[in-house]
Amino acid sequence: MNGVRRLRASSEQPHRGRTPSEWGPALIFLLPSIAVLGTFNFYPALYSLYLSLFEWNGLNPQRTFVGLENYARLIGSGEFWNALRVTLVYAAGVTLTALLLGVGVAVLLNQPIRGRAFYRVLYFLPVITPTVATGVVWKYLFDPTQGVINRGLGGVGIVGPSWLSDPAWALAAVILVGIWKRVGFNMVVYLAALQSIPKTYYEAAAIDGASPWQQFRYITLPLLAPTTFFLVVTALIDAFQVFDLVYVMTAGGPLTATDVMGYYLYRYGFRYSELGFASAIAYVMFALIFVVTVLQFRFSRGGGQVDR
Amino acid sequence: MGVDRLIAKWKVGLRLSVVHLLLMAGAFLSAMPFLWMLTTSLKPEPALYQPPLLLPTHFEWENYVKAWAAAPFPRFFLNSTIMTAGIVLAQTLLSAMAGYAFARMRFPGRDVLFFLVLGTMMIPFPVTLIPSFLVVNWLGWIDTYNALIIPRAVSAFAIFLFRQYFLTIPRELEEAAWIDGAGRFTLFFRIILPLSTPVIAASAIFSFLFAWNDFLWPLLVTNSTEMRTVQVGLAMFQGQYGVFWTLLTAAATIVTLPAIVAFLAAQKQFIAGITNTGLKD
Numbered sequence A: 001m002n003g004v005r006r007l008r009a010s011s012e013q014p015h016r017g018r019t020p021s022e023w024g025p026a027l028i029f030l031l032p033s034i035a036v037l038g039t040f041n042f043y044p045a046l047y048s049l050y051l052s053l054f055e056w057n058g059l060n061p062q063r064t065f066v067g068l069e070n071y072a073r074l075i076g077s078g079e080f081w082n083a084l085r086v087t088l089v090y091a092a093g094v095t096l097t098a099l100l101l102g103v104g105v106a107v108l109l110n111q112p113i114r115g116r117a118f119y120r121v122l123y124f125l126p127v128i129t130p131t132v133a134t135g136v137v138w139k140y141l142f143d144p145t146q147g148v149i150n151r152g153l154g155g156v157g158i159v160g161p162s163w164l165s166d167p168a169w170a171l172a173a174v175i176l177v178g179i180w181k182r183v184g185f186n187m188v189v190y191l192a193a194l195q196s197i198p199k200t201y202y203e204a205a206a207i208d209g210a211s212p213w214q215q216f217r218y219i220t221l222p223l224l225a226p227t228t229f230f231l232v233v234t235a236l237i238d239a240f241q242v243f244d245l246v247y248v249m250t251a252g253g254p255l256t257a258t259d260v261m262g263y264y265l266y267r268y269g270f271r272y273s274e275l276g277f278a279s280a281i282a283y284v285m286f287a288l289i290f291v292v293t294v295l296q297f298r299f300s301r302g303g304g305q306v307d308r
Numbered sequence B: 001m002g003v004d005r006l007i008a009k010w011k012v013g014l015r016l017s018v019v020h021l022l023l024m025a026g027a028f029l030s031a032m033p034f035l036w037m038l039t040t041s042l043k044p045e046p047a048l049y050q051p052p053l054l055l056p057t058h059f060e061w062e063n064y065v066k067a068w069a070a071a072p073f074p075r076f077f078l079n080s081t082i083m084t085a086g087i088v089l090a091q092t093l094l095s096a097m098a099g100y101a102f103a104r105m106r107f108p109g110r111d112v113l114f115f116l117v118l119g120t121m122m123i124p125f126p127v128t129l130i131p132s133f134l135v136v137n138w139l140g141w142i143d144t145y146n147a148l149i150i151p152r153a154v155s156a157f158a159i160f161l162f163r164q165y166f167l168t169i170p171r172e173l174e175e176a177a178w179i180d181g182a183g184r185f186t187l188f189f190r191i192i193l194p195l196s197t198p199v200i201a202a203s204a205i206f207s208f209l210f211a212w213n214d215f216l217w218p219l220l221v222t223n224s225t226e227m228r229t230v231q232v233g234l235a236m237f238q239g240q241y242g243v244f245w246t247l248l249t250a251a252a253t254i255v256t257l258p259a260i261v262a263f264l265a266a267q268k269q270f271i272a273g274i275t276n277t278g279l280k281d
Helices: A002-011 A023-051 A069-075 A078-109 A116-128 A131-141 A148-155 A170-195 A199-207 A212-240 A244-249 A261-271 A275-301 B002-041 B062-070 B073-104 B110-120 B125-138 B145-152 B156-167 B172-179 B184-195 B197-213 B216-221 B230-241 B245-265 B267-280
Strands: none
Touching (some): A023 A275, A023 B110, A023 B125, A078 A261, A078 A275, A078 B002, A116 B245, A131 B230, A131 B245, A170 B267, A199 A212, A244 A261, A261 B125, B002 B245, B073 B110, B073 B156, B073 B184, B125 B145, B125 B216
């Protein structure tokens, strides 16, 4: 948070020849934002916690206080542990793979090659493509008999699995799509980071006889550490909340193979109308995401230089 | 000497060829779903499963007409357009105003308030989902544009973006007008906003893509077909017309196109927005 501290200092400059406080205009400028953020962010975040202590179907005017029972029910539920496991596998799979591919593409693009802008746009298109359209199209690409993927695999003599209708492969398929949608984002951020590394570092290393691999290992990688950290955290936060893809591609199935937390929450909150229990699910997701966010703050304050 | 040079040159050329080869393989994987979508959407039904799968050789534009008419897509487009315009306008204006107050005005509790606003970025959407839905329901907004727009009329991220940008504008520019008796509104609308086109563009493109691509919230707060947005409409369409690959891919293409066009138009600002926030923190 160095940036914020620095900017804060600059805004603290004396207001030359001006009335000390202008809460009147400030109120007008801020009121709409405060009203919306208060009503649809702060209040809901607190109210979710409150609601998680009740049993309520959303219609009945009477809600029953059950204390921590919803949480106890979660811990005792196989469905919950399945959702947690599926979410963690999805998040780990997408985050790590997209990170490696992202840095790989960025390093390749950070060379004096032609068509760099063209490549960059192509790699980035999946990021901005609507998730629903993405899911719909990939669902067909994964079609067991007529899909492009299995036909491609068949072309080289491999019999592809039934992907989305096979409990053993469905999650892998959704993860592949998650990766496809994430690599471009990582690539763009990495590329900017690579371009901010002064060329003189490499020139000096080359004079000292460092090989390209050594230059990458001892200059590039350490200097990319803060960027990597940022990308891991944002990717995890996004992945923990994945919903659209699952909704469109598998509806959590087959069986519960792709029943991620977001979908599990949706089922209980909006299909079965168990608002208290669903709020408890939401708070577990909050806790999960909060841990990652706090880690980010801890590390970025500590310099983030994990790699010497 | 000459031979050494030639070999060195050849080595560089070889390396760059390998780089291109790898990049092209990756670019193909990125583009493949788009190619398939476009190709399939332009095929006549009987040729559906026949190669080429990734290169349009037929041009059955009729599919688009059919898809457009098979579901109320004109209505979905209207709804998404209204929602997206509303969210883009509101997020840009309201966030700019809030960002200006945080950047320039002095009032008690400003820093606390700013950190609270930043704090809302740490609240994940699923956590606010059920209570927000209950609020909207209580207000009687289910199935209205209010429900689609107002809960997302402000973006904490945009407020942050605007504040950071405004802090880089020299105060002297406002001071002359201030001495001439201009009020905060005049300063904001006449001096600050006209100087802020880059950040306005960045904020607007983020809002646009967020709104146009949004799915879960519109799914929850609309019931009637008349109020569905394009993304919800496409998901429904998949349920009903899933077996008609040509129509479905035509519909997916129609729904994707505005996002791609918007991105291409504001690519620079969008990528600058990502990399700036990504690297600073």
